[in-house]
Amino acid sequence: MNKTNSIIEKVLKDPVTDHVVLAYSKSETHHIRFSNNSVNRENLHKLEEEVKAEVGVDGATGACRTNDLSEEGIKRAVAKAYETAKLLPKDPEYMPPITQQEAAAVKNFKPAFGEFSEEKKYGILDEAFGEMKKAGLNSAGSLSANPYTLEVYNNRGARLSHTNCFSTLALTAMTGNSSFKDSHISKDFSDYDGAKFLSDLVSRAKLSENPGPLEPGKYTVVLGPAAVEELLLFFCWYNMDAKAIDEGRSAFSKRPGATIASDLVHICSKPDHGRVGLHPFCIDDGMPYTEFDMIKGGKLVSPWYSRFYAAKKGVAATGKQSANILFKGTDKPLEALIAGVENGVYVNSFWYIRLVDLMDGIFTGMTRDGVFRIKDGKLAGSVNNFRFNQSVFDLLLNTIDVGRAKDMFFTSMPPITVRDFNFVSKTEF
Amino acid sequence: MDKLREIIKYLEGRQARFADAREHLFRQREIYTEDTRVEQITEQDISGVGIKVLYNNGWGYASTSAMDMDSLRAAADKALSLAKYADKSAVEPVVLAAEPRHTGRFATNIKENPFEVKISDAVGALLEAGEISLKGKDIIKANGYLVLRNMRKKYANTEGSAIETDIYTILPEIQATARANGEVKSRHYWASPETAGYEFFRGIDFKTNAARIAEQAREHCFARACESGPTTLILDPEHLSLTIHESVGHPTELDRVLGYEESCAGRSFATMDKLGKFKYGSELVNLVADNTLEGGLASCGYDDEGVECQKWHIVKDGILNGYGVNRELAHKMNMSRANGTTRATLYSDVPITRMPNLYLAPGKKPLTKEQLIADTESGIYIEGMGSFSIDQMRLNMQFGGDAFWEIKNGKITGMLKDVVYNALSYEFWRSCDAIADESEFRRAGFITCGKGDPMQAAQMTHGASPARFRNITVRRAK
Numbered sequence: 001m002n003k004t005n006s007i008i009e010k011v012l013k014d015p016v017t018d019h020v021v022l023a024y025s026k027s028e029t030h031h032i033r034f035s036n037n038s039v040n041r042e043n044l045h046k047l048e049e050e051v052k053a054e055v056g057v058d059g060a061t062g063a064c065r066t067n068d069l070s071e072e073g074i075k076r077a078v079a080k081a082y083e084t085a086k087l088l089p090k091d092p093e094y095m096p097p098i099t100q101q102e103a104a105a106v107k108n109f110k111p112a113f114g115e116f117s118e119e120k121k122y123g124i125l126d127e128a129f130g131e132m133k134k135a136g137l138n139s140a141g142s143l144s145a146n147p148y149t150l151e152v153y154n155n156r157g158a159r160l161s162h163t164n165c166f167s168t169l170a171l172t173a174m175t176g177n178s179s180f181k182d183s184h185i186s187k188d189f190s191d192y193d194g195a196k197f198l199s200d201l202v203s204r205a206k207l208s209e210n211p212g213p214l215e216p217g218k219y220t221v222v223l224g225p226a227a228v229e230e231l232l233l234f235f236c237w238y239n240m241d242a243k244a245i246d247e248g249r250s251a252f253s254k255r256p257g258a259t260i261a262s263d264l265v266h267i268c269s270k271p272d273h274g275r276v277g278l279h280p281f282c283i284d285d286g287m288p289y290t291e292f293d294m295i296k297g298g299k300l301v302s303p304w305y306s307r308f309y310a311a312k313k314g315v316a317a318t319g320k321q322s323a324n325i326l327f328k329g330t331d332k333p334l335e336a337l338i339a340g341v342e343n344g345v346y347v348n349s350f351w352y353i354r355l356v357d358l359m360d361g362i363f364t365g366m367t368r369d370g371v372f373r374i375k376d377g378k379l380a381g382s383v384n385n386f387r388f389n390q391s392v393f394d395l396l397l398n399t400i401d402v403g404r405a406k407d408m409f410f411t412s413m414p415p416i417t418v419r420d421f422n423f424v425s426k427t428e429f
Numbered sequence: 430m431d432k433l434r435e436i437i438k439y440l441e442g443r444q445a446r447f448a449d450a451r452e453h454l455f456r457q458r459e460i461y462t463e464d465t466r467v468e469q470i471t472e473q474d475i476s477g478v479g480i481k482v483l484y485n486n487g488w489g490y491a492s493t494s495a496m497d498m499d500s501l502r503a504a505a506d507k508a509l510s511l512a513k514y515a516d517k518s519a520v521e522p523v524v525l526a527a528e529p530r531h532t533g534r535f536a537t538n539i540k541e542n543p544f545e546v547k548i549s550d551a552v553g554a555l556l557e558a559g560e561i562s563l564k565g566k567d568i569i570k571a572n573g574y575l576v577l578r579n580m581r582k583k584y585a586n587t588e589g590s591a592i593e594t595d596i597y598t599i600l601p602e603i604q605a606t607a608r609a610n611g612e613v614k615s616r617h618y619w620a621s622p623e624t625a626g627y628e629f630f631r632g633i634d635f636k637t638n639a640a641r642i643a644e645q646a647r648e649h650c651f652a653r654a655c656e657s658g659p660t661t662l663i664l665d666p667e668h669l670s671l672t673i674h675e676s677v678g679h680p681t682e683l684d685r686v687l688g689y690e691e692s693c694a695g696r697s698f699a700t701m702d703k704l705g706k707f708k709y710g711s712e713l714v715n716l717v718a719d720n721t722l723e724g725g726l727a728s729c730g731y732d733d734e735g736v737e738c739q740k741w742h743i744v745k746d747g748i749l750n751g752y753g754v755n756r757e758l759a760h761k762m763n764m765s766r767a768n769g770t771t772r773a774t775l776y777s778d779v780p781i782t783r784m785p786n787l788y789l790a791p792g793k794k795p796l797t798k799e800q801l802i803a804d805t806e807s808g809i810y811i812e813g814m815g816s817f818s819i820d821q822m823r824l825n826m827q828f829g830g831d832a833f834w835e836i837k838n839g840k841i842t843g844m845l846k847d848v849v850y851n852a853l854s855y856e857f858w859r860s861c862d863a864i865a866d867e868s869e870f871r872r873a874g875f876i877t878c879g880k881g882d883p884m885q886a887a888q889m890t891h892g893a894s895p896a897r898f899r900n901i902t903v904r905r906a907k
Contacts, residue, residue, distance in 0.1 A: 029883070031882070031883055032511075032515075033692075033882050034518070035688055035689045035690070035691055035692065036520060036688055036689070037518075037520065038518045038519055038520040038521075039487065039514065039515040039518045039519075040488070040515070040518075040519070040520075040689065041689055041779075041781075041882070042490065042779045042781070042881065042882060042883065043487075043488055043489050043490060043511050043512070043514070043515045043779075044489075044490040044491065044492070044511070044777075044779050044883075045490070045491045045492075045507050045508075045511060046491070046492045046777040047492075047493065047494075048494070048777060049494065050475070060467065062470055062472075063469070063470065063471050063472065064471075064472035064473075064474065065471065065472065065473045065474070065475065066473075066474045066475070067474075067475050067476065067477065067494045068474065068476070068494075076474075077472075077474070080472050080474075081472070084470050084472065084548055087547060087548050087549040087552070088467050088470070088548075088549070088552065089466070089467065089552075089556075091466050091467060092466055093466065093468075118510075118511075118514065122514045122517070122518075125518065126517075126518065129518060138688070140688065140689075140690075140691035140692035141692040142692060142882050144883075170692060171692075172691055172692045174688075174691065179691070181692070247569055247570065248569060248608045248613060249569065249570060249606065249608075249613060253613075351695070351820065351821055352818040352819060352820070352821075353818070354816045354817055354818045355816055356816045356829065356849060356906045356907070357847070357906045357907045358613060359612065359613050360907050362906060362907050364816060364818045364827050364849070365818055366818065366819075366820040366821070366825065368695075368820075368821055385820060385825075387818070387820070387825050387827060387851065389827075389849075389904070389906070391907075424851070424904065425825060425827075425851055426825070427820045427822070427824050427825035427853075428698070428822070428824050428825075428853070429820075429822055429824075
């Protein structure tokens with residue numbers, strides 16, 4: 001038990017009310033950013049430790065975050081949370097802290113990861129800069145490693161802890177008039193094959209050179225995993241809250257029981273997935289996340305239920321958000337999806353997605369870092385970037401093929417083929 | 430300040446070419462209300478020291494939340510070690526623009542400390558606004574949001590600067606959502622955020638605005654869908670703040686222009702070869718950066734590399750005239766001095782070039798909003814911020830809004846819905862043919878402008894008088 005744990009236990013031995021939750025987080029980030037084939041931007045190390053104190057008083061809660069982890073500092077945070085709660089009116093959605101028994105349901109897992117040394121990190125970048133220069137390309141991106149621990153304690157005996165690590169190399173390779181981006185996501189980069197990663201990246205970046213003009217319109221598209229993730233995350237954040245659905249403030253409100261997706265679409269959450277997901281419990285109150293299907297068989301199976309709303313509706317709580325979002329893939333490689341398209345467009349990633357119409361699930365955004373024409377089942381050169389205005393319901397319904405999923409931090413997403421994707425305008429590059 | 434000076438001295442003794450240390454206390458209270466309940470109140474008290482080191486031509490940065498000298502020295506050693514690694518891949522010499530040695534102090538001019546006012550005061554005002562909105566017909570949701578922020582910094586560098594700043598920020602917002610006629614529409618009221626004391630919050634008329642937004646949210650549900658095609662737009666100051674932010678503020682950050690932000694925020698079409706000659710807008714368009722603006726969200730006296738805040742034109746009489754420039758990149762523009770736009774969110778964040786306070790200068794001829802509308806045969810008047818998106822070179826932009834009205838024969842004839850407009854940013858600004866005068870000037874601003882990697886959120890003020898734009902492509906949102 002470290003010093004902070006001991007202080008937290010001491011504070012909880014004599015809780016200020018019958019509702020005290022202390023959430024502790026510790027992370028050590030080494031983040032190296034680069035551009036123009038050189039480490040010339042954020043090149044930082046930070047060790048962050050915080051405690052968030054939540055205190056309930058007569059059906060209202062207050063919270064305070066602090067990075068003063070001395071006994072006085074933590075007690076001060078508890079006192080501030082208490083003072084805040086005391087001044088508030090009773091909250092009709094108040095929930096007491098979770099019990100020890102509820103906490104025991106957590107689907108925890110212990111990911112294995114080793115040391116990712118500074119020498120290794122800068123060495124990976126040296127190799128990348130060398131390959132980019134050799135190929136006549138410029139590069140920008142970041143390499144980061146972030147081991148962290150999250151713990152939740154409360155006065156009802158709940159004790160939860162999770163340690164994990166995510167490391168990422170995000171690399172955009174640029175020609176004089178185009179770019180292509182790819183990422184390697186790992187625990188400690190012991191699985192990183194630099195030669196293959198860089199060679200694939202170089203070949204796609206070269207293919208992106210000299211984008212030709214293509215008019216906007218409706219196209220069959222193959223969306224890469226990053227593009228699928230970006231769009232689906234926005235869609236879920238706006239629409240998956242069960243209370244909002246019942247109150248008529250979600251696109252699902254207008255579609256009770258409706259077919260909203262192709263049978264190929266299966267989206268779910270699994271807290272103990274192991275490779276995907278930041279923590280298997282809610283870091284505010286420790287509520288264990290559950291395994292559940294969100295979209296399956298063409299229908300919405302379950303939205304996200306907070307503890308309060310689940311209790312009100314008599315269903316199991318999933319959390320205000322889920323542990324992760326997994327779009328089930330197949331064993332088809334990306335190339336197989338591209339081979340299945342006679343005339344279409346491949347989109348590597350999107351950029352600046354924003355909601356346009358809530359109730360119809362319409363989003364806008366731009367393509368970015370890799371847009372290719374597909375002709376006769378093959379990538380046939382690069383084209384200009386597009387703006388899209390697209391209903392995600394139409395996208396889910398028009399999904400005609402699903403490939404092998406790629407694991408990312410919070411999601412696992414496959415490439416998908418979608419009919420009639422709606423590009424409304426193009427840009428100058 | 431003594432500890433910061435000591436750590437700077439420590440780094441000087443270890444061959445740092447340049448170093449600075451920033452003690453940064455970030456205190457924030459956020460209040461969220463939903464209908465007549467308090468959804469969440471969060472307090473944050475985060476403090477620590479960030480140390481930046483230049484070794485030869487490589488930069489390193491490390492931070493610590495502990496204030497004892499051993500921890501500070503350990504952070505300094507780590508920053509120096511990272512700088513040495515960075516130096517190995519350096520492709521060009523780092524040249525820092527000169528900046529006078531500053532030993533000043535800057536503080537927001539406040540009458541009432543927001544953190545000394547009982548939370549129940551602000552909660553009461555937001556809940557009362559919620560109650561008023563919920564009385565509106567067909568209103569299904571009322572939300573309130575308030576941020577009170579205090580950032581206290583001490584800064585010291587190897588050039589002898591020793592600066593203290595103490596900035597208070599207030600951002601209030603209320604929103605009402607109506608469901609009627611098969612539609613769900615929200616309308617918000619956003620009193621322009623300011624660096625100010627609690628007296629600013631006390632001066633806000635939530636009651637009148639809560640009733641107004643409830644009524645307009647419902648009216649929006651019954652509005653006629655807009656027609657697609659080219660039309661004339663008149664945009665209100667709050668709406669224009671977002672347009673200015675996205676299509677002028679970001680593309681004129683010099684680090685973006687030079688490719689340093691390619692992997693995240695993107696680059697810019699407003700390249701340096703266009704400086705002084707590129708027609709960014711019509712000759713009516715003057716966009717002024719001003720980090721000396723009283724109450725401005727980016728008005729902090731001195732930035733996080735010890736440069737005094739300044740005022741300059743980004744666009745002058747329609748021509749690209751300047752950028753936001755840090756000390757490292759100033760020499761690339763042959764500027765002898767940076768312009769004070771480098772900021773960090775927390776002590777653990779590296780200071781980067783951030784957007785200054787940036788506003789569209791009012792028209793010089795007398796012209797009210799009403800006269801502007803009366804002078805417009807056909808078009809759409811847009812208020813507030815809605816959907817917004819722009820490509821990574823800051824060219825293709827699409828904006829919605831919070832409320833839309835049809836203009837016919839110089840009169841507002843009724844509300845419209847489903848309006849988004851799409852343009853290339855410079856074509857948009859070139860199409861500006863009228864700007865209302867100073868009497869119509871209003872501010873708006875942001876505290877959540879995202880940039881950097883790891884992502885940081887910065888704050889800045891914008892402002893404008895209502896302005897007219899011709900021949901803009903409007904598209905029905907669905």
